[in-house]
Amino acid sequence: MTATSAFFEQLTAVGHDPRLCKVRGSVRFDIRDGEQVEQWLLDIDHGQMRVTQGAGPAGTVITVSAEVAEAMTRGEMNGLAAIIRGDILVDGDIGLAMRVGRLFPKASESQEQAGSGSRAQADSGSREQADPGRGK
């Protein structure tokens, strides 16, 4: 299983994310690898997520290469920079795409939170823990 499919499988298992509690809509990821297209459809209803693999109509379609998708799931992609660079193609609602982008991990956090995916808004919140790179 690729890191990308592992990511979507895990979203299916989680099923809910409080950061999307105001979001309603459907987003499809079209992941292109040569002639192959892998598709994942996310239906979001106020934080509840239904993830299905395969085609289906969606209000917003995000098209990326397999390489970019892998980088996203590794938390190595700044979504907005990638959109204006032409690495992530959004057809539909860019605002919704950006919100969904928050489901992806961040490289600096993915080591300590590997696997948990959606706990970026940890409120244990000690600053020293939160900013390991900050020197004094």
Added chain:
Amino acid sequence: MKDIAGTVSCIDGNTFIVSDTSGDVESSPAAPVGLFAADTRFLSRWVLTVNGERLTALSVDDSQYYEVAFFVVPGGPVDYVQADVSAIRRRRIGADLTESLTLFNYGDRDVDLDVRLEVASDFADIFEIKFAVGDKAGSHYTHVGPSELRLGYRRGTFQREVSVSASEPATFEPGGLRFTPRLRPGDRWSTQLRVEMRALRPDGVDLRAAARALRPDETTLPESVRAWVAQAPTLDTESAALQQVYHRSLVDLAALRFAPLSLGGATVPAAGLPWFMTLFGRDSLLTCLQALPVMPSMTPPTLRILASLQGARNDDVLEEDPGRILHELRYGESAAFEEQPHSPYYGTADASQLFVVLLDEYERWSGDAALVMELEQEVRAILAWIDQYADLTSTGYVWYERRNRATGLENQCWKDSWDSISYADGRLPGFPRATCELQGYAYDAKIRAARLARTFWGDPGYADRLEREAAALYERFNRDFWLDDRGYYALALDHDGTPVDSLSSNIGHLLWSGIVPPERAARVVEHLMGPALFSGWGVRTLAEGQGRYNPLGYHNGTVWPFDNSFIAWGLRRYGFAAEAGRIAEGILDAATYFQGRLPEAFGGFERHVTRYPVRYPTAGSPQAWSSGTSLLLIRTMLGLEPHQDHLAVAPALPPAFDRIALMDIPGRWGRVDAFARHRPDEPSDRGHHPASSIE
């Protein structure tokens, strides 16, 4: 719009063109002239010649911000004798640039004209211009077609392109296009030039296509500007100067409206021409606050886009933390390749608190409880950010120290230049730093959030906690920042808690936030209105006599109109109506020297010495929070305060104004009028005793 000396600009949100007075663009790598969109320069050369000669403007009509007409004749300004041939260039900006060129032959012979337009694009990112970076990483291309000239730039999947075409037959060449019309005596000849700017994805679609599809039809723009101005209250005053600045402010705020990619077509104010034509957290929030009595409709989309981009994770390059409100958002090449951290950048220590302040103030005016409910989670995340992420030394204050050492901002308060925070003797403090106004904003945010929690969110426990925290902050702040021997508050705390003792305008914001005990206010006001800070036009950013004082120092001695508007608001809050009036009068007087358009900043020279406000060399204009300044000053002079379901009016006119009436002020009360005039039997130099107050 002739604010950068010798230039004329034409604006539509983050799309704009800055040219010389004849309409030509001849850019150097470091000069912010040209045609720009999405933080990229799409035309760096746009020069018209007729029979090999450049043209000179006889007059320029720039009365509409989105349209400008240049009346030009061949030849230089000195050798003009009599022109048989003359021309009008009428330029309009929208999603694209159109320019209609009309040539006239008023001579008595036929003329054959060689009309050329030189065209080039360097596709410079706005930051390459700011930092005078010449080399680009990608490659340029040129495509000459039978009916268009296309110039492009490509770097990997990043592609920007500009296409120039004309309605009349033209010869296209790599460096431009030419026409060869023949005009009989009395004839005229016209062509419509079209310049389309594209931000292309690899599949050839413009990445702004969805946002652009939501733009209203171009032809509706004049009507939409009229409607924008018409929805604002009507100002009635005998002061032509005040009328001018009020109208100019409304129109400039219309000019600066732009639709961010991710906001579904809604518009927010861009911060200002030419460097800041994008979304800034602090600037847009303060502008909305200034404009609440007049243009409340700017607030919901501003809060919504900042909420949607609220920090959710930790990132040391973007300086993102959970709950933090962004500083700056850019769409150019340097953001695309993460050479600059603006996708988006979170390095601001005040936008988060100001978000809460604006939401509460907006509700008090509008009664829009639904927005308060919608943004509850975001406000709670902000308050958590204040306590968990902003308190870098665990001392109960908001501190800042950049984590992005390469491209982050050293000072993350509104005075964000590198040397803006200094001791009275000129030394720079260490990091982290806690400037005083950040604490005032945090205090105000907690007090206001407590009201929201109690009134709307049904969480009195949370409200109580916030009020306890605010009270503790008030105590602590008044102990640690107050310099009793000087009678004012320290500009900041150094990393070890030492007060940074210079005298600055920041203390005026403390009045606005309400963190000053009433018994201390008079001493603070004495400093604000004293000769070291008050120039006669307004309060200087840094007082004369401080080590780094310079009347032309960006944050070290200039006068900032927006800064003064908040200081005036604070003065009224503490009952210093006459002093607030002096500031309003000084700043509004200064506006008359700028044709009603207050620049970002002007020199801090003594008013009685220069007798006019000295232009700050690179000041941006129009600037959103400078445009908002007159609106807040009018609020301040009228003493407008929402009280539950009505608007209280407590006017205090300075001597310069005999009568100010603001009609149809929108709010939860519907629309009401506010009047202020001096009593006929009262000498106008005692104008701080208002005569009438009507709701």
